[in-house]
Amino acid sequence: MAEYKLEVTTGDMVNAGTFDHIFVTLIGTEGKSERTELDNEGVDFQTGMSVQSYFEYTLLSLGKLLLVRLEKDPLFVLPEDEWYCSKIVVTTPDGEVLLFPCYRWISRGERVELRGGRAMKTFEDDHPVLTDHRQKELIDKRSLYQWAITDPKLPHSSDFENVSDLPAEIAFSMSKLIEMLYAKRTSGAELMFKGLLGSTEQWDKIEDIKKIFWFKETSMSVYVIEHWKDDDFYGFQFLNATNPNLIERCSKLPPNFPVTEEMVKPSLAEGSSMQMEIMKGNIFLCDFKMMDGLPTKVHDGQTLHVTAGLCLFYMNPENQLKPIAIQLHQQPSEKNPIFLPSDSETDWLLAKMFIKNVDLMLHQLVYHFMRAHLLAEVFTIATLRSLPVIHPLYKLLIPHVRHTLQINTMARKSVLGPDGILHTSSLGWDGMMELMRRSLSELTYNSLCLPENITARGLESIPNFFYRDDGLKLWDLCEGNSEALLPSDSDVQKDTELQAWISEIFTHGFLENKASGFPASFNTVEEVTKFVTMVIFTVSAQHAAVNNGQFDFNSWVPNGSLLLRKPPPTTKGQSSMETVLETLPNVGETVKFAAMSWVLSEEYTDVVLLGTYPDERFDEPAPKQMIKDFQADLSCLSEAITKRNSELEVPYTYLNPDQIENSITI
Structure with a gap:
């Protein structure tokens, strides 16, 4: 026997x-x-x-x-x-x-x-039973996980319409659902008790907005309330807040942004000039031209305004990044003045608020929802459809895509849908959709690869750019973790499942746009390593960077609002603090935005951190050792970031490995 x-x-x-x-x-x-x-x-x-x-x-x-x-x-x-x-x-x-x-x-x-548990590629199966099992698994998975096209110009999604339709393997735990519901109801109950929820009243004074939450604050959210008007903190946020994705070095002023030496001379170092500072690499630009001409929401019978503005920044000798000139529309004119720090306090404040308004909409719709959530969904479906559980890439990726379909299925209704919170933004439904379509048509592969992204924007040496510093270290660690599991070039070329995976992503995620630079197939290990690194970085570190600070920076709505009710100023010297209050969302709208930032930034107990592989899927010594090494490297990086932050007035925590989830779950 x-x-x-x-x-x-x-x-x-x-x-x-x-x-x-x-x-x-x-x-x-x-x-x-x-x-x-x-x-x-x-x-x-x-x-x-x-x-x-x-x-x-x-x-x-x-x-x-x-x-x-x-x-x-x-x-x-x-x-x-x-x-x-x-x-x-x-x-x-x-x-x-x-x-x-x-x-x-x-x-x-x-x-x-x-x-x-030993990873096997399709050409390595050496028995008909294994070959038949592999083929049947993929047939079943392709039947279960299917693509849906809700908009032909946006990444395709899963065809699951309701959370109840999701297979149990990719659904949230019961504890996660209970905690999310509790956070939503807790914030809603407090706002209802105070009579704020649904109120159409205008704020009487800025200080009243501090009363939104009694029991929810962070050290960073308190700092934002105290410093949101400061120019140096305003500039800091374009490097290290929720949207560090847009600012770039300015080597030459755009012809439609006629900033003169006289305008900015008071903001520059004594004896310097704008041209000298451009040559030194100290001038930076945010250009919101992607927002130009977008349809906007009708609010209380009035069509809202979205400014496709330009904001010029200067890195001063104290290594403070400050805004020095703002133009609120693309084409200069008498009714489109260039606002300066030397203007009245409220003129300058309003100009900064309108820039932050479009920055926040770009953050939520493009860099957070589309380039993180929607692309993660594409990676998830392609992985589930194209790779059997025995494939080494499936074993590596499944912890990074496990719960993406559930959060996206929920978000399509509660956040982005026609009745969702983002529908309250200045853009409204049609404007949001058009913005994401534009962004996808311009999306490039290199923009999702952090080393190339930083180089293309000329930000290799700008000081105090902690998103860059921490992100590049994480990119290198993810790259090493990916490379250790990948085969030879010849194996890449004959791995039909791997080729099916990238083909589905190219087709359903990037809509076969060859000009984007995204690969449609793989020929070398180097190509696979880079792409897999991009996938893991996008769904873990990049999502953490654009998501985890939302309550810190956005719960104080004057610091950045998705909705501004009045049109941007067209002349100088006509504004007051009353104008600022009339421009901000009303009480009910403000508290809705603040509550959203609470739920989206909440920490839940069943979090699975980057580098954690809770399921024992590998049976070989090499990948097991690789995981241990990866975890050790992440721990060292976490210690270094914690030490650095202890010496900073404004710490940057969002890319600390002990704050990064393995996958997108919120």
Whole structure:
């Protein structure tokens, strides 16, 4: 008799266990075992990563073990209770210990066949049983995960319309859903109690906005309230707040931005000139031309205004980045003056507010939603459709795409939908859609690759750019983690599943735009490494950079509002603080934006940090060591960032590895 020992692990999430009958069949190169129930005394499959040992006996050895088949049958007439099986470890008669990862829910009547933990590419399968299993898995997954085209000029999405339609393997945990609901209801209850929610009243004075939340603040949100008017803090935010993606070095003033030496001389170092500072590399520009001509929302019977402005910055000798000139529309005219720090306090403040308004809309719609959430959804669906669970790239990527479909399915209704919070912005629904279409048509591969992005914007040496400093270190670590698992160039070229994966991404994510520079296929390990690094960086570090600071910087709505009610000023010297209050959102709109920043920046207990691989999917020593090295490197980086931040007046925490999730879950 040949003895096989099975150690079966049940997951530790809520309701992972089952009272149903579980049957197992071992399939090897020399045959298969009997279908045998896994049954010990007492309750077998309890929640909490419980491990139960069983023995399977066969007359002869099954040869090389290929698959472990699991089946679940009902116990009496009890209601369905899906079982979450984490893994099965099999010890063969020869003493070989084999891992069979599962990490999925199993329903009644379902037959699940598990492959071993050693990563295998399609051309490495050496048995017809494995080849057939691989092909059937992909057929089933392509049937389950399908593309939907909601807008032909935007990245395609999954066809799941409701969260309830999602397979359990990619859905949130119950605890995460409960905590998200609690955060939403807590903020809403406080605002309702204060009579702020739904109020159409205008704020009487700026200080009243401090009363929105009594029980929610951070050290950074308090700092923002105290310093939001300061020019040096205003400039700092374009490097290290929620949208560090737009500013670039200015080597020559645009012809439609006629800033003169006389205008900016008071803002420059004594004895210097604008041309001298441009030559030194100290002049920077944010150009919001992408916003030009967008349709806008009708608000209280009036069409709102969105400014496609330009903002010029100067890095002074104290290494402070300050705005020195703002033009609120693309084409200069008498009714489009260039605002300066020497103008009246409220003129300058209004000009900065209108620039922050378009910056925030670009942040939310382009850099946060489209370039993080929507692209992550493309990466997710392509991974689930094109790569079997045994593929090394699937094993590497699945922790980074696990819950993206759920948060995006929710966001399409609660945040971006016609009734969502972003519909309250100055752009409105049509303007938001058009902005994202424009952005995708101009999106380039290099803009998503941080080293090339920083170089293209001329920001390699600008001081106090912590997003760049931390981001480049993280990019290098992700690159090393990706490269360690990838094959040779010849393997890349004959890996049909890998080629299908990148083809789906090119087609459904970048709409086959060859001018964008995105690859449609792979030829070398270097190409695969770069692309996989971009994917992992985008869904982890880049999302953290544009998401995690939203409450810090945006809960104080005067610092940056998605909605401004009055048109931008066309002449100087006509504004007052009353004009500022009339321009800001009303009370109800303000608290809605503040509450959104609370929910989107909340920390939840089931967070899975970058570098964490909670599922044991690799069975080889090399990738296991790679993961340990990656985690050690991330820990060292975290310590260095924490030490640096302790010496800063305004710390930058959003790319500290201990603040970065593995995937987009909020």
